Amino acid sequence: MLSTHALDFFTTLLGKENVYSDKAHLIAYSYDATRERFEPEAVLFPRHEQDVSDILKYCNEHKIVIVPRGAGSGFTGGALPANGGIVLAFEKHMNKILEIDMQNMVAVVQPGVVNMELQRAVEEVGLFYPPDPASQEYSTIGGNVNENAGGMRAAKYGITKDYVMAIRAVLPNGDIIKAGKKTIKDVAGYNIAGILIASEGTLAVTTEVTLKLLSKPKMTKTAMGIFPTVHSAMEAVYKTMASGVTPVAMEFLDNLTIRAVEQTYHKGLPVEAGAILVTDVDGNLEEDLDFQLDVIGRVFRENGCSDFHIAQNKQEASDLWFARRNASQSLSVYGSKKLNEDVTVPRSALPALLDQFYKIADKYNIKIPCFGHTGDGNVHTNVMVDGKDPEQVKIGYKAIEEVFQATIDLGGTLSGEHGIGLAKAPYMGMAFTPEEMALFQSIKRAFDPNNILNPSKMGLE
Amino acid sequence: MLSTHALDFFTTLLGKENVYSDKAHLIAYSYDATRERFEPEAVLFPRHEQDVSDILKYCNEHKIVIVPRGAGSGFTGGALPANGGIVLAFEKHMNKILEIDMQNMVAVVQPGVVNMELQRAVEEVGLFYPPDPASQEYSTIGGNVNENAGGMRAAKYGITKDYVMAIRAVLPNGDIIKAGKKTIKDVAGYNIAGILIASEGTLAVTTEVTLKLLSKPKMTKTAMGIFPTVHSAMEAVYKTMASGVTPVAMEFLDNLTIRAVEQTYHKGLPVEAGAILVTDVDGNLEEDLDFQLDVIGRVFRENGCSDFHIAQNKQEASDLWFARRNASQSLSVYGSKKLNEDVTVPRSALPALLDQFYKIADKYNIKIPCFGHTGDGNVHTNVMVDGKDPEQVKIGYKAIEEVFQATIDLGGTLSGEHGIGLAKAPYMGMAFTPEEMALFQSIKRAFDPNNILNPSKMGLE
Structure with missing residues (x-):
C-alpha cells in the first residue's frame, strides 16, 4: 500500500480534490473493457505537465x-494497474484542445481529449482528423496514441501513427521532452515520437500531442456488393485498389456473420452469400466519386459480385451499413461468450486466413464468425463458446492460440488495433523471437530503468 | 589499423573479391557529398543478411x-568513417528488388536498391513510390530510410517514413530482427521500424525494407504563379491547402534566386517579383485536375498573383519548372562558396523565417538566396560567400549558426531532409535539451552498448 508520506506528497502537490484513495474510487478505476479488475492504490489527476513531471x-x-x-x-488491459500503484488520469484537467492551426493544418491537444470531440472541432472549420476507432465517442487521444488506434478509414487514411507529428512527454525520471515538430519533415535526432506511439504507456507519459489534419472531403458515397465466396470478394478488393481507387472503408462480413445478423434482425440479407462488402468513397467532386464507384462496380462484377448497389441518399447509405454496424452484437446466436481478437494479415492472405479459422472451428466444433476491414487485412475474429461451460471456454482459448498461430504463419500480427497489454502478453513469444523480445526489454530499460511505468505489459518485465 | 586476424576473418567469410583494403579503394570510399574525407580501414561487401550478421x-x-x-x-557525412573502421557497402550484392506484391501493394527491397530504379520498376506495373529526394537517380533505399529522405512530393505524399512498413535489420551484436509487417495495422510490440528510420545507421544495419506503394496517378499538370512578396505567396499556399487541394509539389523561388537564374540563363523571368510558385497537381481524372487548378488559380489571384499560367503540354510544364530546376547552380553569381542548409519550419513561419535570413545577410553583408518546398516549410537556405577569402568563410559559418537559431526560434528543425551526421552535430545542443540528448544517448546504448555502429554521428558518442 501507498505510504502516508506518498499520499501527503501527492495531496500537497495536487490538492486533495485531485487525489483519490477511497475504496469506491479505487474500484471505479480498477477495470477497462477487458472486464479484468486490478485496484490501484491511488488515482491522481495532474493539472498540467509540471504535475506529471513532479509525480513521476x-x-x-x-x-x-x-x-x-x-x-x-482498451480491450487488452493496457490501462489496468496489474501491479498496483498509481493510476494517472487525464480526464479532469488535461483534456483540452489547445490549438487548431489552420495555416499548418495541425491540432495540438492534451492527452485527455476525446477522439470524437477533436473530430467535431476540426470539422467545424473544414478540416479532418481521420483515425476513427470504434471507441471514438469515448476513447482519448492519449490512449489512441499509446495504443496506435486504427479504425474503419485506415485503408485510405492510415492509422493514428500516420497523424502524430509531435509528442510532449514526461520520462519516468521526471524529465520533460518534446519529440517532433509541426513540420512534415524533421530528421534531426532519433524519431522518439515513432517509438512512443504504440508503447502502451510503458516508456513515457504523454502530455501533449500535435496531430496532422487534412482538409475535409466534401462528399461521401456508399456502395454494397454481394459475393459468392470470400475469395472472390477479396480478389475484387485487390483489383479495386490497384486500379487507382482507394475506398475510405472496405468492410466485409463472412457467411456466418451475415446469417447471424439476418437471424437477429430479419433484414432480408443474402444468407447463402460467401461475403458482403460495404464500401465508402469520398472526395471533393461528384465526378470523382462517380469515377470511383464506376471502377468499384466494374471490378466487383468482374469478380463474381451478383448484386452491386449504390446508396442514393443518406438513409440508403445507413441501410447498407446496417449489417456491418450490427455484426458484433448479432453473433451471440452462436454462443454466450465471445473471445474476440483483432488479428491482421497482409490483405492478400485474408482468404487463406479465414479458411484456417473455419478449419479450427470445425476441429473444436465451434463457430468462428469473422468480419472487419478487408482494405487493411484486419479481421475481427470471434471465437464463440458457451460461457457457462468451463470446458467450452477452455476450448475457446485453445482455438484462440491456433488463430494466432495461423495469423503469424501468414505474415500477420497478433493485434491490428487493440494492442498487447495483459491480454495478449502470453502470446508475444509466438510472434517475436527471443532476440526481438530482448531488444524490447532493453529499450524499456533505457527509458525506464526502475521499471515504474506500466510494468508487466506487452510481455515485458 | 585493422589486424591481420580481422582481415583474414573477413576474407575467409566473404571471399577476397568482397574485401577491399588497398589504398585506391580506401580513398574511393573515404568521401560523400560533404567533401570531407575519412579513410576506412577496409570496405566489405556482404552478400546477404547472414554475412552482415557474421561481420557485426x-x-x-x-x-x-x-x-x-x-x-x-549524403550532405552531412552520415556515411563517413570519421573514426576509421569498416565501411559496409551494399551496391555489389544486396541491391535487388526482391518482390513487387501487387495484391498488397508493397515492394520488398534490399538496402542497395537505387531509389529511381524502384520508382521505375513499380511504375511499370501501375504502382507508385512517391519519395523523390533530389538524389533519386543514385541514392539508395537503405540510405533513404536511414536518413528519412524527403523530396518534392512531400506536401501531398509525405516522406520516406510514411512508406516504410517493415525493416529487417542486424543489431550490433549480430542478432537479426524483423520490425513491422506487410500490414497497414500492427500494434504488437514496440515500433522498432519507427526508431530505425532516420537513425543514420547508428542503431542497426538495415538488410531489407518493405515499402508501401500507391496506385500511380494517371495524370499530372503544372502551373506557375508570380507574387509581389513571399508573404503573399505563402498566404496563397495555406489557403490552397485548406481549400481541400493538396498539390503534389508547391515550390518557391525568392527574389534573389529569381535574379540569379535570370542572370545566368536569360529566360525573361520577372526579376522584380517577390516570389515565384511552381506547382504540380495529379489525379486520375481530367475534371479533378481542372478542379484543383481552378482552386489554385482563384486562391493565387486573390492573394496578389499577377500572372497565373497553366502548362498546356509537357514542354510548357518543363519550361515552368526550368527556374526551380536550375536554381541551385545559378546561385554562384553571389559567391564562389555555397553553405547550403535544409532547415524546415511549420509552413506558416516561412515568411518570418525568410525575413530573419535577409536580416542576417544584411548584417554580414552577404546574400542568402532561398528556394524550396513551401508545401512543407522546407527551405533550401544558401549562405553565399567568397570561398577564397577565409574571413568570408568564417562569416558564412557565423551566419549559418544564426540561420539555425532563427529556425529553432520559429519552431523549426535543423534538418528537413539531410540529417545531422557530422556536419550538423555541433548544432544539436541548440535544438535539443540536455535531457533529450541524454535520452538519445541511452537509446544508442540500448541498441549498441559497445558503440561500434557509426559512432560520433548526430552529436552522440
Missing part, C-alpha cells in the same frame, strides 16, 4: 508504479 | 567500428 520524479525515487489511463476503453 | 558479431566482439554506406550521396 517522486515515484521514480520511491519506486512506485504508475499506470497512465485514458478512457479505460 | 565479429566487430562487436573485437570492438571494431562499422559504418554502413549507401550511395555516399
